[in-house]
Amino acid sequence: MFSSIMKKASPVFATVACALATPALAATCPADFPDGPIALKVGFSAGGGTDSVARKAASLLQQQQGWTVYVENHPGASGGVMAKGLLKADSKGLSIGVGSTTTLAINPYKSKDINYTYQDFNYMGTGMMLNYGLTTKSGKPYSNLEEFVEYARDKGRATVSVGSLSYEIAVRNIAKHYGVRLIPIPTKGSSRALKDALGGHVDATVQGTAHVSQIRAGKMVQLATLTSERATYAPETKTLIENGLDLAIDGHIIFFTPKHTDSQIQTCLTEALAEVTESSEYTDMMNKLQAAASNLGAEGTTSYLQATSKFYQEALAK
Amino acid sequence: MFDLDLIISGLANAMTLTNICYILAGVVIGQIVGATPGLSIIMALAIAIPITFALDPLTAISFLISVNKGGTVGGAVPSILINVPGTPESAATALDGHPMAKKGKPLKALKYGLYYSFFGDLSSDIILILIAAPLAVLALQMGPVEILALMILAFTVISGLVGNSMIKGLTAAAFGFLLASVGLDPATASPRFTFGMLDLYDGLHLTALSIGALAMSELLHGMVNTRRGEKSAASIKINSKSKEDSHVSWAEVLANKFVAFRALIIGTIIGAIPGLGSTTAGFLSYSITKQSAKDPEKFGTGDPRGIAATETANSAVVGANLIPLLTLGIPGNIAAALLVSALMIHGIQPGPLLFEEQGELVYGMFGAMLIANFCNLGIAQFCMRFWAKVISAPKTVVFAAALLLCLTGAYVADGGTFAAFIAIIMAVVGYLMRMFGYSIVAFIVAFILTPQLEESIIQARLITDGDITMLVYHPIAIALLVLSVASVVFLGPRGNRKKKAKNVTAGDEKNA
Amino acid sequence: MILKERLLGVGGALFGALLLLYLIPTFVTGEVTESGDPSFFPRIAGWLFLVLGGLQILFATPSEETLPSKQEMGRLVLFVGAMVLGTSLLPIVGFLPYSMGLMAVIVLMVFEKRPHWIALTIVGVPIGTWLLFEQILQRPLP
Known part of the structure; x- marks a missing residue:
């Protein structure tokens, strides 16, 4: 059995939502789909960014399509436990995985106990692009990447708190490129990494979402943007590519089903997700969180994962 | 900096009828879930979040906070009545709460627990409202090096709880170290003792482990020891005729005011620092109270000071946990992380700008927290009679039902039958540990504290570049280390001298 | 019941030895890097079992717990x-x-x-x- 913390939206709320929702049903779905409630299986515990996005998507899918959708959390091994279990689901498309770039592009190359790769799944699309940035507390003697690298060179070393392996890889790549000693400090979860940076215990930190409100409040400075394009909340900060480093870390929240899912259902789910991410309620939430509501679509996600997997496979082989 | 209009309108928002109804509902749900062995507050919160989608943000947050507060009060109930702690933090409450209940004073023990819990929660909420900002600054001062020193202090103080034999207590702690190392190691993310099972990658789940070792082992013990012909009576005799045994007077509550006040400070500080949690606070407070008492041998026999020390401290954590969340945007524990999720679904990002951008909401939330505390007190008074009724059923029924709830709870909380098996294995381990006199408390506390300790060691080593002289730049860490030496020197021997001969500790053994 | 206590010590020490000699080398395979040594804590546990087991054999005191029937x-x-x-x-x-x-x-x-x-x-x-x-x-x- 494959199960953990499970939840359905309350039936009362579901009925109310169905009654209020205008039946949009733009997605073309087989007549008998879905034949049962749909589970969004989140590969992380409740409370994180992935979980929040999945819950929002679940409530919108429910409103827009009139399906019963509930969220289950299957944390463990950065989504690995969930993805491995998802492969056992049948072809009816009632189990949808919600994971991150780490789940699909890093896990398979990190651990020998993970027996899947990104090619074992179909992709409905993505829900949110994370704002990866190298940031630090304001008031430090450096405010961009060059100055930070100089600081590290003068001091002999600089510490960077990282909440996950992909951030650690990014830090090691930057250190290697400039030939300085940057020490990644492994931390359980990004929020604790953020706390150590705000307290001045480390020289910088890599963050995905939580630093945005700190930057808006003037408490932190973005040293470098790690995504391929500049971030809207820090338009002055250069990306790594602009800094002359051929490295971009794009992180996405990804919706996927097992490869053997019925192809008509796959199309249906992809369209349903697109409807969610295009809705104004969804983009409003993303705007308020200063995040990009980007949906790469089915093909976009696949080619993105192909490239990212290749990158991490090489990075981890060393 | 205080905008009075904002505060008043915020508080007024909290007072609406809808809001108060949701607060009441939240408290009731929380208390029931907390009091049911096998169900945890975290699970209750996770279930409650979807219900809040349809509510406005303030009502949603009020509801969730009420569930959390109700759960804290409810958690003490099974610990006190049947010595079956549903959550690790209430294991410390069982140490004195259950002996008191066994003496025929279950209602008195429950009331002690409730009053001190109410005091701890309310006071820490007031501290949060008045001085969150300075406390947050303090929390930020606690970097990896300081946390490491704090963990060392916690270990030295809590080692006073190892039980009758120091050697066996430390062996139990070593077992906690070992089981805590299962999963991916924090430094290099390589697997340890996972035997190829992905389910073990994140380690043994605390919920399944504590349900098994704390609650189910006690139930097994009770069931195995049932004898044929023994007319299965209620598990606890309730002597409700005597007013003395079922009521707690003001004088009795005030008798422990220093204990409760110290517990409040411990709980608030531990709560304000992200990542430590209410179990640490409860055991730390209990341990300090016991070791600094003139008569430590009375603890564990139903001493109200034991209940005061734990319930005040672990409830104070509930309010204080919101300090880093509201001021810095950093969730202090899983319950706070779930609140972040709920806020984000409503498009609100907690962070340093929260007071500025959502002042009305924050003050509304403060109002709701205060209301929830009083609802908690009132409803618990009422529920108490109900629990006393439930517990008056024959223990055959109570134990069987509790066992099923534990197994189902482990199944639902963490990963299906795998978690249920972990709970069963831990139940057997707990049973054997009890049989051979190894302290389950020492084992659980070591299991809970070790991951934080290990992470801090790794981080502190990297930050100081392995250079111990760097400590001079960490005065707080030095102060904490001095405190832990002091606690060994002053608390340890004094306690030993007063202990009975059977309480053999390391100090005595050198002479033996 | 001092024999029981000593036997517990023997058991603890043997488990410690098993951990140090077989279980840790086999099941903790991560390499030592500059971030730290994954087997550090398991080894502490192993040594604690070994040493405490030894102490238990030497300094066992009679206990109150009675073995179940x-x-x-x-x-x-x-x-x-x-x-x-x-x-x-x-x-x-x-x-x-x-x-x-x-x-x-x-x-x-x-x-x-x-x-x-x-x-x-x-x-x-x-x-x-x-x-x-x-x-x-x-x-x-x-």
């Missing part, structure tokens, strides 16, 4: 066996048959004879638990 051990094995068997069958048979069966075994083994309490435990408790999780808490059970 053969009958009690038998009952323990039966209870645990029932739980393990039931839980392995849980995904196949579903929650209600599982819990009713388990409750029946337990009621039988704790010598409950009053029919109304037996009925309550075997029928009422499983249905109540099912309602609680499935209906009130909305968590699907098998």
Whole structure:
């Protein structure tokens, strides 16, 4: 059995939502789909960014399509436990995985106990692009990447708190490129990494979402943007590519089903997700969180994962 | 900096009828879930979040906070009545709460627990409202090096709880170290003792482990020891005729005011620092109270000071946990992380700008927290009679039902039958540990504290570049280390001298 | 009962040795990097078992705990066996048959004879638990 913390939206709320929702049903779905409630299986515990996005998507899918959708959390091994279990689901498309770039592009190359790769799944699309940035507390003697690298060179070393392996890889790549000693400090979860940076215990930190409100409040400075394009909340900060480093870390929240899912259902789910991410309620939430509501679509996600997997496979082989 | 209009309108928002109804509902749900062995507050919160989608943000947050507060009060109930702690933090409450209940004073023990819990929660909420900002600054001062020193202090103080034999207590702690190392190691993310099972990658789940070792082992013990012909009576005799045994007077509550006040400070500080949690606070407070008492041998026999020390401290954590969340945007524990999720679904990002951008909401939330505390007190008074009724059923029924709830709870909380098996294995381990006199408390506390300790060691080593002289730049860490030496020197021997001969500790053994 | 205490010490020390010599080298395979040594904490645990086991052999003091009778051990094995068997069958048979069966075994083994309490435990408790999780808490059970 494959199960953990499970939840359905309350039936009362579901009925109310169905009654209020205008039946949009733009997605073309087989007549008998879905034949049962749909589970969004989140590969992380409740409370994180992935979980929040999945819950929002679940409530919108429910409103827009009139399906019963509930969220289950299957944390463990950065989504690995969930993805491995998802492969056992049948072809009816009632189990949808919600994971991150780490789940699909890093896990398979990190651990020998993970027996899947990104090619074992179909992709409905993505829900949110994370704002990866190298940031630090304001008031430090450096405010961009060059100055930070100089600081590290003068001091002999600089510490960077990282909440996950992909951030650690990014830090090691930057250190290697400039030939300085940057020490990644492994931390359980990004929020604790953020706390150590705000307290001045480390020289910088890599963050995905939580630093945005700190930057808006003037408490932190973005040293470098790690995504391929500049971030809207820090338009002055250069990306790594602009800094002359051929490295971009794009992180996405990804919706996927097992490869053997019925192809008509796959199309249906992809369209349903697109409807969610295009809705104004969804983009409003993303705007308020200063995040990009980007949906790469089915093909976009696949080619993105192909490239990212290749990158991490090489990075981890060393 | 205080905008009075904002505060008043915020508080007024909290007072609406809808809001108060949701607060009441939240408290009731929380208390029931907390009091049911096998169900945890975290699970209750996770279930409650979807219900809040349809509510406005303030009502949603009020509801969730009420569930959390109700759960804290409810958690003490099974610990006190049947010595079956549903959550690790209430294991410390069982140490004195259950002996008191066994003496025929279950209602008195429950009331002690409730009053001190109410005091701890309310006071820490007031501290949060008045001085969150300075406390947050303090929390930020606690970097990896300081946390490491704090963990060392916690270990030295809590080692006073190892039980009758120091050697066996430390062996139990070593077992906690070992089981805590299962999963991916924090430094290099390589697997340890996972035997190829992905389910073990994140380690043994605390919920399944504590349900098994704390609650189910006690139930097994009770069931195995049932004898044929023994007319299965209620598990606890309730002597409700005597007013003395079922009521707690003001004088009795005030008798422990220093204990409760110290517990409040411990709980608030531990709560304000992200990542430590209410179990640490409860055991730390209990341990300090016991070791600094003139008569430590009375603890564990139903001493109200034991209940005061734990319930005040672990409830104070509930309010204080919101300090880093509201001021810095950093969730202090899983319950706070779930609140972040709920806020984000409503498009609100907690962070340093929260007071500025959502002042009305924050003050509304403060109002709701205060209301929830009083609802908690009132409803618990009422529920108490109900629990006393439930517990008056024959223990055959109570134990069987509790066992099923534990197994189902482990199944639902963490990963299906795998978690249920972990709970069963831990139940057997707990049973054997009890049989051979190894302290389950020492084992659980070591299991809970070790991951934080290990992470801090790794981080502190990297930050100081392995250079111990760097400590001079960490005065707080030095102060904490001095405190832990002091606690060994002053608390340890004094306690030993007063202990009975059977309480053999390391100090005595050198002479033996 | 000092012999029992010494035997516990022997057991602890042997487990410590097993950890240090076999379990840790085999199952903690991560390499030592500049971030740290993954086997550091397991090895602390191993050494603690070994040293404390040794101390226990040398300085054992009589304890109050009495060993359970053969009958009690038998009952323990039966209870645990029932739980393990039931839980392995849980995904196949579903929650209600599982819990009713388990409750029946337990009621039988704790010598409950009053029919109304037996009925309550075997029928009422499983249905109540099912309602609680499935209906009130909305968590699907098998």
